[in-house]
Amino acid sequence: MLKPGIFALRSIKIRVTLFTLGIFMLSIGLLAFYARHVLREDMQNLVGAQQYAAVSMAATGINEELEDRFRALKMVGETVNPALMGNTPAMQTFLEQRPIFRQLFNGGAFITGLDGITLASLPYSAERIGVNYMERDFLVAALKEGKASVGRPVMGKQRLVPLFVMAMPLRNAQGKVFGALAGVTDLNKPTFLDKVTNAPYGQAGSYALITPQHGLVVTATDKSRTMQPLAKPGVNTMLDRYLQGYEGYGLTTNSRGVEMLTAAKGIPAAGWILGSAMPAEDAFAPIYAMQRGLLLGALLLTLVAGALTWWMLRRQLTPVFKAMQSLSEMSETSLRTPRLPITRQDEIGELFGAFNRLLETLDTRETALRESEMRFRNLIDNNNAAILQTDPASGQILDANAAACLFYGWSPVQIRSKTLQEINALNPDHITEKRLATDSHERNPFAVQHRMANGEIKTVEMHSTPVTVGSQTQWVSIIHDITQRARTEQRFYRLMCEQTAILxxxxxxxxxxxxxxxxxxxxxxxxxxxxxxxxxxxxxxxxxxxxxxxxxxxxxxxxxxxxxxxxxxxxxxxxxxxxxxxxxxxxxxxxxxxxxxxxxxxxxISARKQAQAELVTAKARAEQANRAKSRFLAAASHDLRQPLSALSMYVGVLQSKTTPDNRSLVRKIQACSDSLTEMLTDLLDVSKLEAGVVTPRLTDFVVEDFLSALVSVHSAEAQSKGLCLHLRPCATVFTRTDQALLTRIVGNLIANAVRYTEKGGILVACRRHAGAQWIEVWDTGVGIAADKTEAIFEEFTQLGDGAHLRGSGLGLAIVAKTAELLGLQIRLRTKPGRGSMFAIELPAGQAHVQAEPCAPQAEPRPLRIGLVEDHTEVQQALVMALENTGHEVLAATSSQALLLRLGKWAPDIVISNHRLDGHETGVHVIDAARHAYGAQLPAIILTGDTDPALIHSMAARGIAVHSKPLQMDRLQMAIMQATEPGFA
Missing domain, CATH: 3.30.450.20 (PAS domain)
Known part of the structure; x- marks a missing residue:
């Protein structure tokens, strides 16, 4: 008997009833859809025509307003006298005496000349006078094309409000344009357009005034859309048609996905379009209400028809339900199946009679099948070979004989709960291949791996044959254990494969x-x-x-x-x-x-041999490139230092002419110049150290004096950060090394300590460690992570956050390379968050007697200086700086030009740049001057060249060398040393 729930849908009553209801619902739904479609089209035409008429009337009103304003501009423009264009006050008075502009243009009006610059503005407070509007399209049309036009809606230059401008060209008696008169409409204030946009169409309709040539909304009922761009082509089909010149109405979907009924009408005076839109839901509301009523009536009629159909079917199918109940009770007995009672002679009675005859036939077949099954069971159970009977579709084991249960280790119940997939140890693709072979009646045996109950994997040989039992196909498989044979074959095959692969x-x-x-x-x-x-x-x-x-x-x-x-x-x-x-x-x-x-x-190994040969060749090329790099350094140093020298000289001049207002700016410029000089020095130092052109000059000196000078240099920066920079006395320590190079090392260590320390202090001290003297720099800064202690000595490496990332990132690289050049060791101890200690080894030195300090020297006297510099910026900076200190400077770009300027009066000193244009050098200049004015003439060479050979050769000629970039105090000291023999 049918039960409720999932079986209820199989009931004839349910299906016929549902079918009847479906026909009613479908018929009435189609009728409602047709009526809605016809009425919607008629309603759309009616409402659309009304909407277009309203838009046309509003557009005509706006067009007349625009034409009134054009007529006013033309009328006033004809009264403008060209002679007033040069008289700004008169022009302003003329404009203020025209009250019509205050009535027609809420943003005022203004007059411009042919250059687009405003000469008069109404109101005067609009701050338009002197503003150039030549790039605006309305002035381009008026001044260059001589046409009146309405400009693109824009944001005002002065007050930054949305507005549009109407412009009219001003013509003289000959018809030539001599200026333009423009009226401004401020869209943020009430305008003549608000009479349309503030009166919405219908309950939820709206207006929008657009300028198709600019793709913008001029104004709209929704003021937030003012000056907003229009939708891109293809987004709104009706908008695209309106922009192409169509005037009328139509349905479209806006950018929010809402269906709208729209209408549009052009405004010829400005080339604008006035559009209106209202939701289609409002326009077609009567149709939707009628449709809902129709559907409600259809639902009620359908329910009545369904109830009547249900009652009729229940009455006609009562005998069938009783027969179903009888069959359900019969299926629960194992006796011979009883026959169904026939209560009436109609179609249902004939059905029951045919069913009883079928039961007789089935009883006969069941008896024969039971006997055949007994014979098959005896054949399977008494066989010594393992036999499995399986379902090919699911792989479920349907039956197994006693030998199979013994082989696999499962009981009969357990083995019938398994599938071939569970006992098969092969991958699914291999299993599918074997199944297809069995389905195609290939009786050749195949080997597979099966899993036993204890987990052991055995290789078996299967003879599988498909057998049809009734309408179902099953597999009968005879299984033999060939595990040992398979292992032997596998070992032999693996050995052969390995040997073949090697060979x-x-x-x-x-x-x-x-x-x-x-x-x-x-x-x-x-x-x-x-x-x-x-x-x-x-x-x-x-x-x-x-x-x-x-x-x-x-x-x-x-x-x-x-x-x-x-x-x-x-x-x-x-x-x-x-x-x-x-x-x-x-x-x-x-x-x-x-x-x-x-x-x-x-x-x-041919490639390896070739690589070895190429390595030898590459090494030779690298050595050659290194030598070329050394030659390049001297030239690069000069060229890079030239502009810095000019900058330094100009800053020196500014420092002597500072005022309270610019003193801070001059200090900042000096700091930038010093930073650039330091960065360039770092880069050149690294290059010189890598090129091997630096030769240490070893001297003995007192370490404490050396450290005191360095600490004093960095004390100001430390104090500016609130840090304590302390030097522990070490008066008895002497060392022998290159003092200048050691200064670079320790100076960089102290500078880094100050840079990366925010609170606490820095300690500089001498200490013995491992039998040697060391200079140690301790700080309480950020510290260095253990995995970064080697990376910090690489070029252009900086650690920490952005607040600490200053400088070139070369300081510690210079420290490492300079220490390697001097043969000194570096030690590092650090703890993140606690600080770091850098130490540099000190070679032992000999004590020596310090020279008595020199007496203070007199102030430098004004000198007559001959200057040769071919770089214009550097020459001008030098002349300005030297003259600022009281000297007379005669500057030239060559030796010949210098001698002409000096004449017969000898200079006190000659200063020349080393590298000059052409083949002339500073040596040639000095030789020419000494030839003319005496061999003892003091001279200074200015150069950015760092070649040690150049410095030695200049010293042999009695010429002082001053390195670029130039600093005025150092240059002044060099001049005094060269011109005053007793000056120390």
Whole structure:
């Protein structure tokens, strides 16, 4: 009997009832849809025509308003006298005496000349006078094309409000344009357009005034849309049609996905379009209400029809329900099936009679099937071979004999709960392949791996045959255990594969020789030599040697080793078939000393040999490039320092002319100049250290004096950060090293400590460690992570956050390279968050007597200075700086020009740049001046060249060398030293 729930849908009553309801609902739904479609189209045409009429009326009103304003502009413009254009006050008075502009233009009006600059503005407070509007389209049309126009809606230049401008050209009596008169409409204030946009169409409709040529909304009922861009082409189809000139109405979907009924009408005076839109839901509301009523009535009629249909079917199908109940009770007994009672002679009675005859036939077949099943069961259960009966679709084991249960280790109940997928240890693709073979009646046995109850994997041989039982196909499989045989075959196969893979390797060549003739070889060896295996087999190995002598030499070296039973290995050069030579790593051994057979392995090492040769060549090129780099440094140093010298001189001049207002700015410029100088010095120092052009000059000096000077240099920066920079006394410590290079090392360490310390202090001290003296710099800064202690000594490496990332990132790289040059060690101790300690080793030095300090010198006297500098900026800076200190400067760009300027009066000193245009140098300039005014004439060479040989040669000529970038105090000191023999 049918039960409620999932079986209820199978009931004839339910299906007929639902079908009847479906027909009613479908018919009424189609009718409602048709009525809605027809009425909607009529309603759309009616409402659309009304909406278009309203838009047309509003557009006509706006067009008349615009034409009134054009007429006003033209009328006033005809009264403008061209003579007033040069008289701004008169023009302003003329404009203010025209009250019509205040009535028609809420943003005022203004007059411009032919250059687009405003000459008069109404109101005056609009701050338009003097503003150039030449780039605006309305002025381009008025001044250049002589046409009146309405401009693009824009944001005002002065007050930054949305507005549009109407412009009219001003013409003289000859009709020539001499200016423009423009009226401004401020869209943020009430305008004549608000009469339309503030009166929405319908309950939810709205207006929008757009300028198609600019793709903008001029104004709209929704003021937030003012000056907003229009939707892109393709987004709103009706908008695209309106922009192409269509005037009318239509349905469209806006950018929010809402269906709208729209209408649009053009405004010829401005080339604008007035559009209105209202939601289609409002326009078609009567249709939707009618449709809802129709559907509600259809639902009520459908329910009535369904109830009547249900009652009729229940009455007609009562005998069927009773028969179903009887059949359900019969199925619960194992006796002979009773027959159904026939209560009436109609179609249902005939159905019951046919069913009773079918039951008679089924009883006869069931008896025969039961006897056949007993015979099959005896055949399976008494067989000594393991037999499985399975479902090919699901792999479920349907039955198994006693031998199968014993083999797999499961009970009959357990094994019937398994599937072939569970006991099969093969991958699914392999299982599918075997299943297809069985389905195609291929009776050849195949081997698979099965999993036993204890987890053991055994290899079995299966003979599977598809058998049809009724309408179902099943597999009957006879299984034999072949695990041991499969393992033996697998070991043998693996061994053969490994040997074959080794011999067929494309990396190592193998050959077997007998009396130095090739008996066998692999493909790799043949490819190495450029032959085929057929060409090599049976040939003497002499074919691959470059000469007879090489053939004999190899035999004399190799075969005595092989005869002793040892392995011979060597690197040999062979000739390939194409005549080229290659290098090979050869290893061989004798198979049997009595038979003369040997086995050899070959590896092509030609690429390695070539790489070694290329490495030697590359090393030579690198050394040559390093020498070229050294030559480049001298020239690069000069060129890079030139602009910095000019900057430094100009800053020096500014410092002597500072006022309270610019003193801070001058200090900042000086700091930037010093930073650039320091960065350039760092870069050049690194380059010089890498090029090996720096030669240490060892001297003995007192470490405490040396450190005191460095600490005093960095004290100001430390104090500015609120840090304590302390030097521990070490008066008894002497060292012997290059003082200038050590200054760079310790100075960089102290600068880094100040830079990366935010609170606490820095300690500089001398301390003995491991039998040597060290300078140690301690700080309480951020510290360094353990994995970064090596990276910090690399070039351009900086750690920490952005607040600490200053400088070039070369300081510690210079420290490391300079220490390596001096042969000094560096120690580092650090703890993140606690601080760091950097230490530099000090070589032992000898004590010496310090010289008495020199007495203070007098102030420098004004000098007559001859200056040669071909770089204009640097020359001007030098002249200004030197004249600012009281000197008379005669500047030139060559020696000949200098002598002409000096005339017969000798200068007190000659200062010249070293590298000049052409082939002339500063040495040539000084030689020419000394030839003219005496060999003892003091002279100074200015250069950015760091070549030590240049400095030595200048000293031999009695010429002082001053390095760029120039600093005025240092240059003044050099001048005094050169001109005052007693000046120290």
């Amino acid at each position: 067929n390797s494309r990396i190592v060549g193998f050959v077997k020789l007998n009396d130095r003739k090739l008996v066998w070889g692999n493909v790799a060896f043949a490819e190495m030599m450029g032959y085929s295996l057929d060409e090599l087999t049976g040939q003497s190995t002499k074919i691959v040697y470059p000469s007879e002598q090489a053939y004999r030499t190899f035999a004399e070296a190799a075969y005595p080793v092989l005869q002793r039973g040892e392995v011979f290995r060597s690197e040999i050069q062979y000739r390939r078939k194409n005549g080229s030579l290659g290098w090979y790593d050869v290893v061989g051994s004798m198979l049997d000393p009595q038979s003369g057979e040997s086995i050899w392995a070959f590896v092509d």
